[in-house]
Amino acid sequence: MSRILSRVGISLEAMSQEIEIGLGKKGRLAYSLDDVAIVPSRRTRDPEDVSTSWQVDAYEFDVPVIGAPMDSVTSPATAIAMGRLGALGVLDLEGLWTRYEDPEPLLAEIADLPADQATERIQQIYAEPVKPELITERLHEIRDAGVTVAGALSPQRTQQFYSTVLEAGVDLFVIRGTVVSAEHVSQDHEPLNLKKFIYDLDVPVIVGGAANYTAALHLMRTGAAGVLVGFGGGAVAATRKTIGVHAPMATAIADVAEARRDYMDESGGRYVQVIADGGMGDSGSFVKALAMGADAVMLGAPLARATEAPGHGKHWGAEARHQTLPRGYRTDVGTVGALKQILFGPSHQADGQVNYIGALRRAMASTGYVDVKNFQRCNVVVTPYGR
Amino acid sequence: MSRILSRVGISLEAMSQEIEIGLGKKGRLAYSLDDVAIVPSRRTRDPEDVSTSWQVDAYEFDVPVIGAPMDSVTSPATAIAMGRLGALGVLDLEGLWTRYEDPEPLLAEIADLPADQATERIQQIYAEPVKPELITERLHEIRDAGVTVAGALSPQRTQQFYSTVLEAGVDLFVIRGTVVSAEHVSQDHEPLNLKKFIYDLDVPVIVGGAANYTAALHLMRTGAAGVLVGFGGGAVAATRKTIGVHAPMATAIADVAEARRDYMDESGGRYVQVIADGGMGDSGSFVKALAMGADAVMLGAPLARATEAPGHGKHWGAEARHQTLPRGYRTDVGTVGALKQILFGPSHQADGQVNYIGALRRAMASTGYVDVKNFQRCNVVVTPYGR
Amino acid sequence: MSRILSRVGISLEAMSQEIEIGLGKKGRLAYSLDDVAIVPSRRTRDPEDVSTSWQVDAYEFDVPVIGAPMDSVTSPATAIAMGRLGALGVLDLEGLWTRYEDPEPLLAEIADLPADQATERIQQIYAEPVKPELITERLHEIRDAGVTVAGALSPQRTQQFYSTVLEAGVDLFVIRGTVVSAEHVSQDHEPLNLKKFIYDLDVPVIVGGAANYTAALHLMRTGAAGVLVGFGGGAVAATRKTIGVHAPMATAIADVAEARRDYMDESGGRYVQVIADGGMGDSGSFVKALAMGADAVMLGAPLARATEAPGHGKHWGAEARHQTLPRGYRTDVGTVGALKQILFGPSHQADGQVNYIGALRRAMASTGYVDVKNFQRCNVVVTPYGR
């Protein structure tokens, strides 16, 4: 009898997850952060009483915010500024700062390009080769400021440049691509063996994007300290339009958080950081990403809106510079205030672009949780039909 | 056998409520008033034959309408006007009328501010301290007009000002915040003990917002005469954008109505008023809020559109004046007619902005119900895909 | 064992129909015609080979089209024109033609009113009393042309004017209101007893709107020859906005069609015509209304677009002229061609506004059905997420 129930139970479970798109093709229902909302319940708390701190390996941060390795967001200068504000900035080690001795004129040029010509000119500018000596120089600049040093390479370039990076010295090594798997297959070259690479490395590695349970679990098994969740950063819509790939973030984060739980069990207690990467356009989405199970959030557009941002109010990522198949745009995000104000307020508009940490504190206070880890358990609703 | 059925029954029940957003994270489906509609069935009635009266504690009202404690809606003058029309106006005791001897010039200034500068100037204007003597003066003005007197404080200020309020004399005491719980925790001060506070008070208390079964049940257990349902008043979209919190109203009202039923049982018959608060932009939504189980509705924008409204066609709430994290805008609602016409018609447009009570009467007549309490049982549909 | 299955079966059945909006409040999922689409399958047919004829009582029509009793659609002249084209025109016996000796100047004035003043002026124009002698005159005019004569009254006016109508002579009597029930209750007057009224009458009666199984079944039991399905004609959006009432048409038609089946059984074979009334803005919706189970469709806006239409390219219904609570607008539908062309083509645009019968023929041919009755069984899909 109980077998009947469990069988029925399993079927019902599956139903809420998978639907038949057509005969013989099933698909899982997946939800974006816009589809969900946080619901307070019976206990509240003072916003001042909650902790927003976050830790990866030996590195502690006051706020669970990581500046994305994008030239419009993180320069050596803003990486330092983020570090001083209690966040972490990750420098793109294949961006303008390692291709050009002085990228400032190019950043200004990109910001001024007409929208319809931006992609083609960006493709040209990024055709310039990466220079190892500039990798060293930029990382030293950040190190000298006394903040945590983090740099990102794509999986394709990791073998070529990682020793330069290590010699220059980083505290956290980020391997970031649109889709990164633990098992890359290639016919004409020996692909990066992530597991061996990470095992041999002395510094903790954050790797991604991945966006489902299986892909994330395999990345965790490589020994990564953190996994980036998401494909295409802020270029979600373009990625879907160009190659049909999309992993709505609410579902993706929850899945990867579950992989973390299962991996913790199978590894005898290793806790891998789950880092939501991209598509967090306002503080409400930032808060909801943590509510879905993320330990920290990698922010692009929100920090590109800072007065200090190298993008001058424009924003673009690695997807936008692909030489033959760009999957992102240079977008106009505008400038809304200093980095410090974006993180800690005060805000003078109700559009969710300023005071991300104040928003997090208030959401945590409204639901009664004292730290981010516990806040991951907060109640949410799915609001199917808009608003 | 029956156990199988009930077990299966329970699972099915749960399914219609909860969905798996991702592995290990479930969320409940929640519906807005826009998602639902009323369906007449086999009996109709004359609109003149229905009763729209409403009662809380010893106070009776001809219509189930409460003017929201917002400076754009309820001034001493409009509170009196609402009272004379059979409704209830609640004065915000932390608004302009208790901060300034003569707020009229400031109301005019706010109405004239350019949209992009409004929030910052509003923050400045509301930085002026609340003056106890003005609380007294304003409440006396309303009392002298012979209508029911009601004033609202936020939970944060209740301990500071409640004795002033009681001495000035109110018939109904409203404690209203974005999220109010029966169990607030604070590290550096003794929070308001709602249960003790309400028990000690001689006047009936209406408290909220709450938006789910548990939170509302706990508020009911404090002895409150009424519970406000909703977060963020009319600032729903901004609250969701800034802190990720949202409780769609159709679901929230129905949940709190269920808490009322269960609390009535556990308390041996105490009936707590369920008051839908905010987001009712047209008379259709007002009617549907009652159909979902509300006993009365607190209206903001609809009454801010009155010729007499202190906001001069603009509208803003407490969320919009928060000093570091505003979660609402000053919106432009326009002016559509006198308060009396907005409530009782005649209407000369089919946009649901005029003749709220006429609309309620017609909806009740179309479904055959004679009073608001019975109308709560009317049939509704969920229209999933728009229109 | 079979009881388990049937119980489970019943629960599953219910699930696909009812969802829990909140604790203790359920609502049924309801679908609009926009939500559904027809899917051809394995057999096709020549469009010339299908029959589009329709019959109510002794009256046969070439096409299942009824001109709505709205002043912008049906005048004595267009009722005659519709009759000659094989359709049926129903004159509104409480419209301008029975209030004014010469309504033409008023029709022209209404057509020219600025949008924001239209409702108020329409309310004034329709404040003029209905004149029995004009009812007689208009019906005689239609009768003299040799086409089927049909006139409509509201339930409120039926007792006052029906004898005038009968003496003037009609073939079909239509009682049409926003919501019409078989059991209307009134405190200060004896309401129309539909069952007795219809029983005593010699002419067949078409009555509505109703929009669910129960309401329609009760109307069928009054002896009506046809039931109108829908509330608010083309004013669906305004009705929902003003009084919260809405019955999406795909679900409403299917429900009423089921009531027809059950009533046919309980009455020993009486077949009541199901007439979809309103909200059919294009030929695709017209076709889908029949596919959902309607025997004929009452068209408003589509026929108001005729060169001959009395509304001069504008369109409004009884809801728009209510003296205190208008629930519809005078809308601008434009003029697209002669009545004949709207019904039978040719069309020179792919917007579904011309060649309604050609569209029906093609849809029937694509699905292989030979007549409208069989076409009601065609396969449809629900397309949940737009397009």
Place this chain on the structure above:
Amino acid sequence: MSRILSRVGISLEAMSQEIEIGLGKKGRLAYSLDDVAIVPSRRTRDPEDVSTSWQVDAYEFDVPVIGAPMDSVTSPATAIAMGRLGALGVLDLEGLWTRYEDPEPLLAEIADLPADQATERIQQIYAEPVKPELITERLHEIRDAGVTVAGALSPQRTQQFYSTVLEAGVDLFVIRGTVVSAEHVSQDHEPLNLKKFIYDLDVPVIVGGAANYTAALHLMRTGAAGVLVGFGGGAVAATRKTIGVHAPMATAIADVAEARRDYMDESGGRYVQVIADGGMGDSGSFVKALAMGADAVMLGAPLARATEAPGHGKHWGAEARHQTLPRGYRTDVGTVGALKQILFGPSHQADGQVNYIGALRRAMASTGYVDVKNFQRCNVVVTPYGR
């Protein structure tokens, strides 16, 4: 016991497919390509390592792309260009090229027509009869270039012109209509017996559109080498608006792919090509069509955007030229690059209009599949609420 489970299982299965629109009318949930997205999992691959080749009968192609038989897409010249690029171009044998000796001036005229007059003028232009000698001439022109020759007729004209086509010589014969069934019924003429026709023919036949399991299975049983999936090509919205017919593509492709599996079993191994036809407006949709089970995709608008396209940046299909019931528009698709660039890049915009094959390679690489046939098994999600 197992019977209980299977019975319950069947019910659950059905539930995820069919919903009750109203009492007694069920409809299946159907999904568009916009509703689904591809999700990478644990294995990735180099884009260079995947194969995009496709084969129908003895004809092999480098890329699974077919130029639609539409005058704005495929002329003799572009059919040749497509062939040389590894794709297949199908000439519409009832289009301008077989009605006029020199259609170029007419193509230019159509491109310049004002939008609101385009349909009527197109109807006039296509009223000119098809000339058999031009069929011969055009096919010879393509043959002489040494590429695979394919021409399309509508089912209505197949009997009249097929011998001309066969004598002229084609490699692939396409029978394409809005809805094509294996069992067409006519009262006044002997309809095309597809089964006998295809059996008698020496060349392989591709036939459609069909859009569900049953219709496709019956077409497969006629002996067709390929089945076109879809109704109305790019004119989906207009077809739905005019005649209410719509078959969302994700569901349609998956259904027809299942028919292919079942037919392969019943026929002892005959593999029928499933060709998604129409509605693929960007490379993401093209990729997703293959992911749903298509073997190749017939492209209209994407190739009409080529510099070489005969439509000069405008696009229209057979639906738009119907003499009495047009179900499509001449749309303005613009010009984005040479045919070669549209297929193979490089792209300088992230809008999915350029580099279709690059997009396919990347999607296959991201999911680890080596060829199109295996890629059909890739994981997808349904993203119910937009984005």
